[in-house]
Each structure stands twice: as C-alpha cells, then as structure tokens.
Amino acid sequence: MYRWHFTSTDDRTLPPLLLLHGWMGSSEDYTELIDRLKSQFYCIAIDLPGHGKTEVIDENTGYDFINTAKGIVDLLDSLEIERCSIAGYSFGGRLALYLALEFPDRFVGVASLLGQTLRERNENRVILESTSPGLPTASERQARIDRDRQIIDRLLTTSFDEFVRDWYRQSIFVGIDSRPDFPDLIRRRIATNQPSNLAKSLRYAGLGMQPYLGDKLKLSTRSISLIVGALDLKFVNIGRKLEQMCPSITLNIIPNCSHNIHFEQPELWLKLIDN
Incomplete structure (x- = not known):
C-alpha cells in the first residue's frame, strides 16, 4: 500500500526510536534532532502518507488513519523491529497514541529503553507532543470534517506559499514566527510537500476521521508523557483534561513556546526525550 520514505541512523544495536511528524511536516523536521540522538538511539523518522517522498499505492485507502497506522507496523516488520519507542507530534502524535493503544506489545516508551534492555525494564511509556485523543461525539467529528473541508478548499485554491504562511498565524502557533529559523521552516514546508497530497491526508486522516x-x-x-507548549492554550487545556482523565499521563508544560515544541524549544524537547 505504501512505498515508504524514511530517514534512519546507522547503529541498529541501539534502542529503536520512531519519530512521527505533524501535518504538513516531513521526516526532515527531525534532521538536527536525530543528529543529537543518534548516539543513544537507532532513529527512524518516516514521511507519513501525503507528505514528503512517501508514495501511496492505493489512493482509495492509503490515506486512511487506521491503514496508515497498520502500514507503520508493516514497515517496522520489514525493518525487523519487534518493539520500539515512539514519539509523535500533533498528527503524528495522534497516530502514536493509536499505535500505543492498539499495538501495546510493539511500542514502548523512550525512558524504558535508555540504559537498560527491554527485558530488564518495560514501562510501556510513550511521548506525545501537542496531541489530542480525538473527538468523543459524532456531531463533533462531523463539525471537524466540515471545517477541514474548508481548509482543503483553501489549500487547493490559494497559492501554497500563502496557505502555509496563513496556517502559522493560528493562535496555537503564537510566537513561532519570531524564531530566527522560522523562514527555513516555511521554505521546508513548501519544498517537501504537494498541496494535493496534503489535502488527501487531511480528508482521510484528519481529527474528525480518526476513532476517539x-x-x-x-x-x-x-x-504516557504528554508535552504541550505554555503559549498553546488550546492544547494546555486538552492536556489538563487528559491528565485528569488518565492517571498514567504525565503532563509537561513547556515555557516560551506554542504548538511545535521540538522546533521552538529543541533543547528542552531533547531533555524530555532523554529523561
């Protein structure tokens, strides 16, 4: 169903770490972070369907949220990775949470892999960044699908450059445009993605299309470690509700950043992965 494009490091004797990017991202988002992690982990960063260089063979079902998750498991099988740690951001975080809950024997958390073998320690932890568990009611999911259709219409009818810049004016990204490398982020979004493929991803794997x-x-x-930026008030609120809902969730609110923590505060993100 997929011809996956992914970036991986060289040392397969290290504990494997799967990195899943957000919507409109790519595996390139993790390039500099992987360079810092490669002495501790065998890193695998995937271009998710509709993004980067991954090819979707079956256009009818390949962009589907659940099929994407199953495809990731198939990729890990092909790489002979039986169990791995997982860290996902936004869209990638939703996939990471689904994978952790649906395939609990396959995905273990970062902390459980550092310094000890899986047999010595298995805490089954997962790192989620700016992530939601989905929407609980059919009416909420339909409202989100309708909203995403409007986004898709803008994506396909305006210039991609204009769409990307407008995307980062949302309140969840407050302050991100003040980062010195923000222009590089914009250029990377435009260079690595095609609007038509992003539209398919949002249409079939958006928040309204995933199971709650x-x-x-x-x-x-x-x-589960949940990371949110202090300036991203929407996801701070979601994070606090999830922490109350599930006692096993640890909420980390990161100062001076909004939705995209690994871009805005990479050093703090690395410390959380390291911890």
Missing part, C-alpha cells in the same frame, strides 16, 4: 481514543485511554495503565 479517550475511552481506551481511561482504561490504559501505560505511562
């Missing part, structure tokens, strides 16, 4: 994971999360005993 909150009920399973309530019953989960696995430790």
